[in-house]
Amino acid sequence: MGVCGEKLVVGTAGRKILVWDIRNMAYTLQKRESSLKYQTRAIRCFPNKQGFVLSSIEGRVAVEYLDTNPEIQKKKYAFKCHRIKEDGLEKIYPVNAISFHPTHNTFATGGSDGYVNIWDGFNKKRLCQFHQYHTSVTSLSFSHNGSVLAIACSYFLSEDNPPTPLPEDTIYIRTVTDQETKPKFSTS
16 A cells, blocks of 8 residues: 555555545545556555555556646556566566655665665666565565665565575665666757
Protein backbone atom coordinates (compact mmCIF):
# COMPACT_ATOMS: atom_id res chain seq x y z
CA MET A 1 0.00 0.00 0.00
CA GLY A 2 1.09 3.56 -0.56
CA VAL A 3 -0.12 7.08 0.14
CA CYS A 4 -0.21 9.56 -2.77
CA GLY A 5 -1.08 12.88 -1.16
CA GLU A 6 -4.66 12.40 -0.02
CA LYS A 7 -5.10 9.11 -1.86
CA LEU A 8 -4.46 5.65 -0.42
CA VAL A 9 -3.49 3.05 -3.04
CA VAL A 10 -3.79 -0.64 -2.15
CA GLY A 11 -2.79 -3.67 -4.22
CA THR A 12 -4.51 -6.95 -3.34
CA ALA A 13 -3.42 -10.57 -3.71
CA GLY A 14 -6.35 -10.91 -6.12
CA ARG A 15 -4.73 -8.44 -8.58
CA LYS A 16 -7.02 -5.53 -7.74
CA ILE A 17 -5.84 -1.94 -7.27
CA LEU A 18 -8.08 0.08 -4.95
CA VAL A 19 -7.81 3.84 -4.41
CA TRP A 20 -9.47 5.79 -1.57
CA ASP A 21 -9.52 9.44 -0.60
CA ILE A 22 -8.20 9.30 2.98
CA ARG A 23 -10.47 12.20 3.92
CA ASN A 24 -13.53 10.02 3.18
CA MET A 25 -12.91 6.28 3.33
CA ALA A 26 -16.65 5.49 3.01
CA TYR A 27 -16.29 4.62 -0.67
CA THR A 28 -13.59 3.61 -3.13
CA LEU A 29 -12.53 6.26 -5.68
CA GLN A 30 -11.06 3.75 -8.14
CA LYS A 31 -11.19 0.00 -8.59
CA ARG A 32 -9.03 -1.41 -11.34
CA GLU A 33 -7.34 -4.61 -12.28
CA SER A 34 -3.58 -4.73 -11.98
CA SER A 35 -1.70 -4.62 -15.26
CA LEU A 36 0.45 -7.43 -13.83
CA LYS A 37 -0.77 -11.01 -14.32
CA TYR A 38 0.16 -12.34 -10.89
CA GLN A 39 -0.14 -11.44 -7.22
CA THR A 40 0.96 -7.95 -6.15
CA ARG A 41 3.93 -8.01 -3.78
CA ALA A 42 4.66 -4.28 -3.24
CA ILE A 43 3.24 -0.87 -4.17
CA ARG A 44 4.75 2.62 -3.72
CA CYS A 45 3.58 6.06 -4.85
CA PHE A 46 5.58 8.46 -7.00
CA PRO A 47 7.07 11.33 -4.98
CA ASN A 48 4.99 13.71 -7.17
CA LYS A 49 1.84 11.79 -6.08
CA GLN A 50 0.59 11.33 -9.66
CA GLY A 51 0.96 7.57 -9.82
CA PHE A 52 2.53 4.47 -8.37
CA VAL A 53 4.84 1.55 -9.04
CA LEU A 54 3.78 -1.97 -8.18
CA SER A 55 5.59 -5.29 -8.30
CA SER A 56 4.54 -8.90 -8.43
CA ILE A 57 5.62 -12.44 -7.71
CA GLU A 58 6.32 -12.96 -11.45
CA GLY A 59 9.44 -10.76 -11.65
CA ARG A 60 7.69 -7.74 -13.12
CA VAL A 61 7.17 -4.11 -12.20
CA ALA A 62 4.42 -1.80 -13.50
CA VAL A 63 4.38 2.00 -13.63
CA GLU A 64 0.79 3.30 -13.40
CA TYR A 65 -0.98 6.65 -13.09
CA LEU A 66 -3.88 7.76 -10.89
CA ASP A 67 -5.41 10.15 -13.45
CA THR A 68 -8.02 8.14 -15.40
CA ASN A 69 -7.70 10.36 -18.50
CA PRO A 70 -7.02 7.96 -21.44
CA GLU A 71 -4.08 10.11 -22.62
CA ILE A 72 -2.42 9.77 -19.20
CA GLN A 73 -3.22 6.05 -19.02
CA LYS A 74 -1.33 5.52 -22.31
CA LYS A 75 1.90 6.28 -20.39
CA LYS A 76 1.60 3.24 -18.10
CA TYR A 77 3.83 0.25 -18.80
CA ALA A 78 5.35 -2.86 -17.22
CA PHE A 79 8.76 -4.47 -17.50
CA LYS A 80 10.55 -7.69 -16.56
CA CYS A 81 13.21 -7.69 -13.86
CA HIS A 82 14.78 -9.87 -11.15
CA ARG A 83 15.39 -12.78 -13.48
CA ILE A 84 18.52 -14.90 -13.74
CA LYS A 85 19.49 -17.11 -16.67
CA GLU A 86 21.02 -20.40 -15.57
CA ASP A 87 21.88 -23.23 -17.96
CA GLY A 88 19.79 -21.67 -20.71
CA LEU A 89 16.70 -21.34 -18.50
CA GLU A 90 15.32 -18.10 -17.10
CA LYS A 91 14.57 -18.28 -13.38
CA ILE A 92 11.95 -15.72 -12.34
CA TYR A 93 11.99 -14.19 -8.85
CA PRO A 94 9.36 -12.17 -6.94
CA VAL A 95 9.97 -8.42 -6.64
CA ASN A 96 9.45 -7.91 -2.90
CA ALA A 97 10.32 -4.29 -2.25
CA ILE A 98 10.17 -0.83 -3.86
CA SER A 99 11.51 2.47 -2.53
CA PHE A 100 11.58 5.86 -4.27
CA HIS A 101 14.60 8.12 -4.07
CA PRO A 102 13.29 11.32 -2.42
CA THR A 103 14.80 13.81 -4.88
CA HIS A 104 15.62 12.06 -8.19
CA ASN A 105 12.24 10.32 -8.80
CA THR A 106 14.12 7.09 -9.44
CA PHE A 107 13.30 3.94 -7.51
CA ALA A 108 14.94 0.82 -6.16
CA THR A 109 13.53 -2.70 -6.36
CA GLY A 110 14.62 -5.68 -4.30
CA GLY A 111 13.90 -9.26 -5.22
CA SER A 112 14.08 -12.84 -4.07
CA ASP A 113 17.10 -13.17 -6.39
CA GLY A 114 19.07 -11.18 -3.79
CA TYR A 115 19.61 -8.17 -6.06
CA VAL A 116 18.77 -4.49 -5.68
CA ASN A 117 18.25 -2.55 -8.92
CA ILE A 118 17.91 1.22 -9.30
CA TRP A 119 15.52 2.32 -12.06
CA ASP A 120 14.73 5.50 -13.92
CA GLY A 121 11.07 4.67 -14.46
CA PHE A 122 10.29 7.75 -16.51
CA ASN A 123 13.06 7.06 -19.05
CA LYS A 124 12.55 3.27 -18.79
CA LYS A 125 16.17 2.46 -17.89
CA ARG A 126 18.00 0.51 -15.22
CA LEU A 127 20.64 2.79 -13.72
CA CYS A 128 22.57 0.20 -11.73
CA GLN A 129 22.49 -3.15 -9.98
CA PHE A 130 24.14 -3.76 -6.61
CA HIS A 131 26.09 -6.94 -5.86
CA GLN A 132 23.97 -9.98 -5.02
CA TYR A 133 23.04 -10.28 -1.35
CA HIS A 134 23.08 -13.64 0.43
CA THR A 135 19.28 -14.14 0.36
CA SER A 136 16.02 -12.43 -0.64
CA VAL A 137 15.81 -8.65 -0.42
CA THR A 138 12.57 -8.14 1.53
CA SER A 139 12.47 -4.41 2.25
CA LEU A 140 14.12 -1.18 1.07
CA SER A 141 14.08 2.41 2.31
CA PHE A 142 15.98 5.50 1.20
CA SER A 143 17.00 8.05 3.83
CA HIS A 144 15.26 11.45 3.85
CA ASN A 145 17.98 12.98 1.66
CA GLY A 146 18.57 9.93 -0.54
CA SER A 147 22.20 9.43 0.44
CA VAL A 148 21.62 6.07 2.15
CA LEU A 149 19.59 2.98 1.26
CA ALA A 150 18.60 0.53 3.99
CA ILE A 151 18.36 -3.02 2.63
CA ALA A 152 16.71 -5.82 4.61
CA CYS A 153 17.47 -9.41 3.64
CA SER A 154 15.58 -12.43 4.93
CA TYR A 155 14.86 -15.85 3.45
CA PHE A 156 11.35 -15.59 2.00
CA LEU A 157 10.46 -19.31 1.79
CA SER A 158 10.19 -19.02 -1.98
CA GLU A 159 12.15 -22.09 -3.04
CA ASP A 160 10.97 -25.70 -3.22
CA ASN A 161 14.16 -26.87 -1.49
CA PRO A 162 15.13 -24.28 1.13
CA PRO A 163 18.81 -24.02 2.06
CA THR A 164 20.04 -25.62 5.26
CA PRO A 165 20.73 -23.78 7.45
CA LEU A 166 18.46 -20.89 6.49
CA PRO A 167 20.35 -17.66 5.74
CA GLU A 168 20.58 -15.20 8.61
CA ASP A 169 18.31 -12.14 8.58
CA THR A 170 20.45 -9.06 7.91
CA ILE A 171 20.08 -5.31 7.47
CA TYR A 172 22.60 -3.45 5.32
CA ILE A 173 23.07 0.31 5.29
CA ARG A 174 24.52 1.34 1.94
CA THR A 175 25.68 4.79 0.94
CA VAL A 176 24.43 5.58 -2.57
CA THR A 177 25.74 8.14 -5.02
CA ASP A 178 24.13 10.39 -7.62
CA GLN A 179 25.86 8.27 -10.27
CA GLU A 180 23.80 5.28 -9.05
CA THR A 181 20.50 7.07 -8.43
CA LYS A 182 20.22 10.14 -10.67
CA PRO A 183 18.62 9.88 -14.14
CA LYS A 184 21.04 10.07 -17.03
CA PHE A 185 19.70 12.50 -19.60
CA SER A 186 20.59 12.06 -23.24
CA THR A 187 22.65 14.87 -24.82
CA SER A 188 21.52 14.07 -28.37
